[in-house]
Amino acid sequence: MLELNGLTKRFGNVTAVDNLTFTVQKGEIFGLLGENGAGKTTTLRMLATMLKPTSGTARLAGFDVVRSPEEVRRRVGFLFGGESGLYDRLTVYENIQYFGELNDMHPREIKKRIEELADIFDMKDFLNKRAGKLSKGMRQKASFARAIIHNPDVLLLDEPTSGLDVGAMREVQAFLKVQKEKGKTILFSSHTMSEVEKLCDRIAVIHKGSLVDMGSTDELLKKHGTQTLEDLFMGLVGGSK
Amino acid sequence: MNWKHVMIVFKKELKDIVRDRKTLFTSIILPIFLMPLLFLLIGGGTEKMSEEMTTDITVALTADSYSEAAQWFLKESLETQDEDITIIEPVADPWEAINSKQAKLVVSLDRDFKKKLEALEAFTLKVYYDGSLSRSGGAVGSLMSAIDKLNEGIAVKRLEAMGINPQILTPVLVETENISRTGDGNILLMMVLPMLIAMLVAVGGIPAATDLVAGEKERMTFEPLLATRPSRMSILMGKYLTINLFSFASVIATLTGMLLAFFINPDALSMGMGEIGGFNLDTGTVILCIAVTILLGMTFSGIQLAISTYARSFKEGQTYLSLLMFVVIIPAYATMMVMPNDIQLYMYLIPVLNTISAFKLVLGGLTNYTGLILAMVTSLVYVVLSLLTAAAMFRNEKYLFRS
Numbered sequence: 149m150l151e152l153n154g155l156t157k158r159f160g161n162v163t164a165v166d167n168l169t170f171t172v173q174k175g176e177i178f179g180l181l182g183e184n185g186a187g188k189t190t191t192l193r194m195l196a197t198m199l200k201p202t203s204g205t206a207r208l209a210g211f212d213v214v215r216s217p218e219e220v221r222r223r224v225g226f227l228f229g230g231e232s233g234l235y236d237r238l239t240v241y242e243n244i245q246y247f248g249e250l251n252d253m254h255p256r257e258i259k260k261r262i263e264e265l266a267d268i269f270d271m272k273d274f275l276n277k278r279a280g281k282l283s284k285g286m287r288q289k290a291s292f293a294r295a296i297i298h299n300p301d302v303l304l305l306d307e308p309t310s311g312l313d314v315g316a317m318r319e320v321q322a323f324l325k326v327q328k329e330k331g332k333t334i335l336f337s338s339h340t341m342s343e344v345e346k347l348c349d350r351i352a353v354i355h356k357g358s359l360v361d362m363g364s365t366d367e368l369l370k371k372h373g374t375q376t377l378e379d380l381f382m383g384l385v386g387g388s389k
Numbered sequence: 390m391n392w393k394h395v396m397i398v399f400k401k402e403l404k405d406i407v408r409d410r411k412t413l414f415t416s417i418i419l420p421i422f423l424m425p426l427l428f429l430l431i432g433g434g435t436e437k438m439s440e441e442m443t444t445d446i447t448v449a450l451t452a453d454s455y456s457e458a459a460q461w462f463l464k465e466s467l468e469t470q471d472e473d474i475t476i477i478e479p480v481a482d483p484w485e486a487i488n489s490k491q492a493k494l495v496v497s498l499d500r501d502f503k504k505k506l507e508a509l510e511a512f513t514l515k516v517y518y519d520g521s522l523s524r525s526g527g528a529v530g531s532l533m534s535a536i537d538k539l540n541e542g543i544a545v546k547r548l549e550a551m552g553i554n555p556q557i558l559t560p561v562l563v564e565t566e567n568i569s570r571t572g573d574g575n576i577l578l579m580m581v582l583p584m585l586i587a588m589l590v591a592v593g594g595i596p597a598a599t600d601l602v603a604g605e606k607e608r609m610t611f612e613p614l615l616a617t618r619p620s621r622m623s624i625l626m627g628k629y630l631t632i633n634l635f636s637f638a639s640v641i642a643t644l645t646g647m648l649l650a651f652f653i654n655p656d657a658l659s660m661g662m663g664e665i666g667g668f669n670l671d672t673g674t675v676i677l678c679i680a681v682t683i684l685l686g687m688t689f690s691g692i693q694l695a696i697s698t699y700a701r702s703f704k705e706g707q708t709y710l711s712l713l714m715f716v717v718i719i720p721a722y723a724t725m726m727v728m729p730n731d732i733q734l735y736m737y738l739i740p741v742l743n744t745i746s747a748f749k750l751v752l753g754g755l756t757n758y759t760g761l762i763l764a765m766v767t768s769l770v771y772v773v774l775s776l777l778t779a780a781a782m783f784r785n786e787k788y789l790f791r792s
């Protein structure tokens with residue numbers, strides 16, 4: 149579903165992403181693990197066609213991110229952690245509706261889908277409130293709903309749980325599991341090992357833009373003879389420093 | 390670019406910004422109420438001033454030159470020439486008297502004026518006025534014409550006494566006739582209105598422009614938007630249209646305000662300088678004028694969009710855009726006094742000045758098709774250039790993802 153081949157991004161002298169190659173299968177939850185500045189956001193931005201790779205290619209559902217950006221974007225749901233990116237002066241409903249319209253959905257279809265999402269995310273009470281007036285947890289739910297209004301095949305999530313309390317974090321994790329069951333492909337970045345460990349089928353550890361190692365949690369732990377991902381990560385990253 | 394997407398973005402931006410009371414207030418509500426207030430205040434002020442200069446002109450003799458004969462002479466000869474002139478009791482200090490509003494003017498006469506008058510000699514009448522006070526400085530004119538009439542009256546009597554036809558004094562008879570095709574009150578309108586419209590069209594989109602890109606970047610709503618299906622150019626065009634709408638809305642709001650002022654007090658717009666009317670209703674000129682104005686709005690919307698995209702944050706955007714405001718205001722003020730017949734050809738080629746020139750033509754009842762068509766063609770070029778710049782900024786990830 150997702151193929152990265154030698155994907156590289158340079159900003160001036162800084163190589164933010166360096167020759168990344170990996171594939172994510174349909175229905176897989178794939179974790180991008182790395183410290184601050186490792187290049188996670190940059191990688192996701194390239195996959196969402198917002199940044200052009202300096203070299204290398206990436207394909208999403210067979211479409212090249214540089215050559216067919218619109219085909220790629222219609223299949224992608226993109227979400228940032230930390231900030232919800234909602235329009236404060238619009239209601240939750242209007243926020244979600246806007247993204248439905250932008251993704252060429254029929255008004256009737258949008259209405260039906262929002263009702264459905266309001267059910268899933270338990271948003272009925274604040275659907276018609278202005279986004280600016282909501283709590284952080286509510287905003288996060290609304291932005292999740294907005295990101296998947298058009299039922300995308302691939303979810304690109306940049307640190308989706310950052311800044312959430314434990315309860316909200318659990319909800320996000322439960323949501324990701326449901327999406328996986330529906331056959332969605334999920335690529336998400338994180339620097340919390342425990343989260344990646346629990347959720348991901350496979351993990352890529354990146355450091356300073358380069359792929360350090362990749363595999364399932366078990367594989368990685370076995371290979372490096374460490375007990376927890378925490379240790380594994382410190383070993384890998386520490387070794388390359 | 391996909392027009393369906395453009396309209397979706399446009400509609401959403403409109404809804405979003407209309408809910409932003411600050412932007413709505415500064416670009417629409419404020420001009421509607423500020424304009425009448427401004428014109429009524431300034432207009433009322435100048436009207437009062439000119440009334441002060443021409444009515445109730447109080448003139449006093451200096452105590453030094455006072456004599457019963459002098460007082461009587463002034464009353465007899467000046468009050469009869471102009472009923473607005475009143476001779477009051479003599480005053481000791483001219484400056485004191487004028488500044489304490491006792492008198493508007495103070496005069497002194499030669500002590501032996503009566504003797505000179507009878508001997509057919511000239512005597513001096515000295516007028517003291519305070520040029521820093523319009524009520525005093527402005528009243529000099531009225532007194533002067535009264536004295537001119539007095540001189541003429543005395544001369545005529547003397548000539549008749551000598552049996553000479555008084556017409557000998559005026560070999561040239563002067564007649565004047567105002568053949569202006571526009572109302573005298575248009576002069577002020579010609580100075581203020583074109584400047585105001587051009588400025589507003591050029592800067593009216595600024596609040597919207599700041600909010601629409603720099604604001605979106607800052608609120609982190611921009612990236613999710615860019616990750617949706619529409620191309621960047623569709624998103625850009627939707628925002629561009631919104632900014633355009635606001636720059637024209639601010640002009641319409643201001644004109645509404647001025648009309649309001651006109652209905653409250655018809656003299657307010659001309660500031661008491663006469664009738665307003667006789668505009669050029671030559672259809673071609675009016676159409677070209679409106680076209681040039683719209684193109685100016687489009688040019689500046691593009692520039693504002695480019696600047697807002699370049700800015701890292703809302704604050705930075707505000708700073709750059711207020712600098713842009715100065716770039717507009719300076720040439721606009723500099724050409725305020727230019728009258729329609731004084732417009733140079735180069736003015737039609739420069740943004741802002743081209744719109745000002747076109748409006749001056751319309752208000753002055755003139756036309757200049759060469760200038761207007763030149764303005765039109767160059768404006769089109771500016772629109773394209775500014776849009777291309779905005780598009781280049783919008784495509785450039787260096788500016789979009791600066792932080």
Ligand SMILES: Nc1ncnc2c1ncn2[C@@H]1O[C@H](COP(=O)(O)OP(=O)(O)OP(=O)(O)O)[C@@H](O)[C@H]1O
Pocket residue numbers: 159162163164182183184185186187188189190191339790791792
């Ligand atoms: N627009 C940009 N211009 C210049 N340098 C950039 C830009 N975006 C990212 N970088 C640099 O590229 C590197 C990778 O940044 P990136 O944001 O992808 O890391 P990250 O893994 O998402 O980090 P974090 O955990 O802090 O979010 C950093 O050194 C960053 O300074």
Ligand SMILES: [Mg+2]
Pocket residue numbers: 188189190306
């Ligand atoms: Mg990041």
